[in-house]
Structures are given as structure tokens and as C-alpha cells.
Amino acid sequence: MDYIDRNQIDWRNELFCIYGDYLEMEPDGTSMVYSNRLVKNHDALKLKVRKLLSIRSACYSKKVLDKFQKVSDGHSFSAEAVQDCQLALFADKNYYIPLVGNVYYAGIGVSTRMNKKEHEENIEAGYNRLIEFVEENGHPLDRKDLAFINFLKVYRTGDKKKMLLYYLKSIDLSLGIRGLGLDRIAYVIKKNLRK
Secondary structure: OHHHHHOOOOOOOOOEEEEEEEEEEOOOOOEEEEOOHHHHOOOHHHHHHOOOOOOOOOEEOHHHHHHOOOOOOOOHHHHHHHHHHHHHHHOOEEEEEEEEEEEEEOOOOHHHHOOHHHHHHHHHHHHHHHHHHHHHOOOOOOHHHHHHHHHHHHHOOOOHHHHHHHHHHHOOHHHOHHHHOHHHHHHHHHHHHHO
């Protein structure tokens, strides 16, 4: 509330979202803080598609919530990407508070109970629905964002050659060096090496 007052945010009328950071905790106790600071200077939807923006510690106005559309068809895991993008899609203003507002415990949820094939199919379906949803709402993704989505689809298959190809095609220098997500890539590599 102090932040809203200091920034003179009209919480009754503005379509706004305030993002904080979140901490991801692995079952083995290792962790990483995911920062949402890029939202201050970059398009929120572009960041969300690239997993450079998380809603895990977001606070937002009721006006934004009122714009949300029903996206689940009974398969909530495959609808998650579409549901999560709605804040980035519908908020007109985005703010950032540099503090950890949420702890996410990885490796214990719904996806851990899926076999590899089922997980890949859900990922594929989720990203296909995301592309359709943002296009239907007047925000088609550019070719670099689509290349990043292809990178995410291939990531679970383990096809390193395709992963590298799509990642290179997805590089968007307008996001700066932090937009490359190198800290997250290093974290995933370290996590996989520990297995």
C-alpha cells in the first residue's frame, strides 16, 4: 500500500500490475531468486513468453482481473501458460518492487506425476494455445518470440541441436544482456549436472 501511495497509482481505475521477485526452491535445497526487474523497461508479454517474468509474486488491480478470460478446458496444466500471460496482456502499467514476495517449491507438483511423453504433449498444447490466445487478443508474437517458444517445446525432448538452433534464432538484443537469461540457463545446467 505504501508503494501504491508513493507512486500515486490509481488502484481503483488503473489496469496495473506490481511484480516482485520469487525464490525457487528445489527438493535438494538448492535455490535461485528469479528477478522481475526487466518489467520496468520492457514489454511484459515478451518477457512472459521468454520466462523472464513471473506472476508468482504479482499484485494487480481488480480492473485487470475483470479482463481475464476463461482458458481452462479441464486440462489445467496445458492452460497454465495461457492463464499466466493474462496479466502481461491486460495490464497497461507495470511496476516492480525488488523483494522476494513468493517461494516456489519445484519438483513436487502436478507435472512431476506425469510421464515424459504426457509432459511433452501438455507443454506443446499449452504453448500452441498461448500463441492462439495472444493473437486472438490482438498481440501476435514476433518471429523471435515464436522461436523461443519452439526452444521451450524442444527443451523437454533433449534434442540439443534443435534447442541451440531455436535459442539462437530467438535472441532479441532489444532486451539487453539480461534478456538472454544466462543466469537461468546456468542454473538449469548446474541443476542437471547434480542429477
